[in-house]
Ligand SMILES: *[C@@H]1O[C@H](CO)[C@@H](O)[C@H](O)[C@H]1NC(C)=O
Ligand SMILES: *[C@@H]1O[C@H](CO)[C@@H](O)[C@H](O)[C@H]1NC(C)=O
């Protein structure tokens with residue numbers, strides 16, 4: 565018992581070594597001052613007597629002189645970052661302070677001109693994002709998501725010409741998206757969802773990003789039209805749910821889309837058969853996996869080219885529209901859950917329950933599986949035996 569007690573005291577004193585004094589104006593000093601001031605006076609993760617380059621989450625340059633990477637995610641660091649700490653790490657390229665309780669930046673933070681990756685997500689930073697963020701000319705990734713930022717996205721983002729990933733979601737950013745953001749032409753991932761942004765997308769936004777793969781604008785009050793997306797040729801994930809986009813939903817389809825959420829907007833337009841025959845590009849959505857068109861004002865028929873893809877998709881939802889539908893391939897349950905509010909207007913589908921998939925499967929079903937979905941869909945109109953689709 566007694567030995568156990570002394571044993572644990574010994575172990576604690578080995579692991580929870582208090583911060584040793586560091587030479588002033590060294591990276592070791594700046595980091596230890598930072599940790600000390602943010603409430604981490606001792607930690608089993610840091611042996612402060614050892615050289616800074618050996619500390620947990622600290623990576624140095626080849627000469628072991630300067631810290632180039634500092635990863636301190638989820639350490640319970642709290643409060644305002646003081647001056648003459650992190651902001652003085654002159655060669656810092658990667659800074660991950662995510663998932664702490666940081667409340668504000670130090671004034672010298674903006675001199676970190678070598679930063680390539682900045683992750684401050686899941687903290688408690690409030691107030692506007694200073695224009696000084698434009699000093700980070702080589703920044704490639706910025707993640708400020710899940711904080712309490714307010715005010716406009718600063719126009720100075722136009723200086724972040726190397727930016728590839730921009731994550732500002734789940735904050736209180738207001739106003740319009742600044743046109744300067746279109747200078748960041750290397751962006752392939754943009755998430756501005758769940759803010760208070762409004763106003764239109766800047767003119768030319770759709771054509772500004774040749775490499776854009778993911779765009780999430782969900783949960784704002786952004787206004788725009790289907791045509792805003794017509795030039796996004798590389799987009800694979802598009803989420804514009806919960807905004808004020810208008811126009812025809814058809815205008816939004818792009819060849820490479822895999823996930824698309826257009827729900828809770830003001831898309832309109834009659835998707836008539838005639839209209840569709842002029843809209844063959846729909847057939848080029850090869851890999852669409854998730855499609856949510858619920859709660860819009862769509863009417864008319866669901867285009868055949870889209871219907872034929874549904875059995876291969878992970879999920880889809882057309883509920884709460886005014887669509888008409890030939891529901892032969894869908895079980896009554898699917899019709900209820902994915903097409904709620906649609907009119908089952910197809911004569912042969914008047915009683916979809918009477919066409920049970922199994923009983924209609926022809927013996928030679930394997931032969932059908934070799935057909936492309938497109939061929940098979942067309943076969944359906946001539947031979948009901950294809951209902952296994
Ligand atoms: C901490 O670092 C010092 C100096 O490198 C070393 O002597 C000591 O054993 C280390 N302590 C632990 C608990 O690793
Ligand atoms: C930032 O950190 C959070 C939490 O640790 C993580 O989930 C997220 O992927 C990181 N962001 C980037 C862009 O790496």
Ligand SMILES: *[C@@H]1O[C@H](CO)[C@@H](O)[C@H](O)[C@H]1NC(C)=O
Pocket residue numbers: 688690691712714
């Ligand atoms: C978030 O920011 C707003 C306005 O800047 C402020 O009134 C509010 O107290 C902040 N909330 C938290 C949880 O910090």
Ligand SMILES: *[C@@H]1O[C@H](CO)[C@@H](O)[C@H](O)[C@H]1NC(C)=O
Pocket residue numbers: 757758780782783803804805823824825854856
């Ligand atoms: C679109 O974003 C909203 C808000 O973040 C989210 O709730 C929704 O699940 C997203 N849609 C898809 C298909 O991921």
Ligand SMILES: *[C@@H]1O[C@H](CO)[C@@H](O)[C@H](O)[C@H]1NC(C)=O
Pocket residue numbers: 829830831860861
């Ligand atoms: C849908 O259309 C109806 C009737 O035209 C209109 O009253 C309603 O405001 C529209 N809803 C939306 C979300 O556009």
Ligand SMILES: *[C@@H]1O[C@H](CO)[C@@H](O)[C@H](O)[C@H]1NC(C)=O
Pocket residue numbers: 863886
């Ligand atoms: C829904 O569609 C039906 C049949 O096409 C039409 O009579 C009705 O006016 C439409 N309702 C709305 C709100 O658009």
Ligand SMILES: *[C@@H]1O[C@H](CO)[C@@H](O)[C@H](O)[C@H]1NC(C)=O
Pocket residue numbers: 827858859881882883884901902
């Ligand atoms: C379809 O969307 C509606 C409204 O957004 C929702 O209530 C319903 O649960 C969704 N159905 C499925 C299967 O996701």
